[in-house]
Amino acid sequence: MKIRTSFVSNSSSASFILDKRYITPDQIRQIVEYNDKDYNEGGCSDHWSIDEDKNFIRAFTFMDNGYLLEWIKKNLDIPLKAIIEWEDLD
Secondary structure (H helix, E strand, C coil): CCCCCCCCCCCCCEEEEEEHHHCCHHHHHHHHCHHHCCCCCCCCCCCCEEEECCCEEEEEECCCCCCHHHHHHHHCCCCHHHEEEHHHHC
């Protein structure tokens, strides 16, 4: 019998920031309400952590909870310069 002694995960995480200077109030509302609306095309049961302050919207998930960033790019016509992915911060 084999016993697993380490943590194994098939999940992934995703994170990004949106610069609110380039986003309309209606787009902000749709993003912040993403978990509560039918926007989540993948129908995932886990949610994104989405918060905002005066300048930015931050989105983070530990699981593969649908494709929020792809949904934003496809449906909200937000300029690419508004999107800051964690990989861009290196």
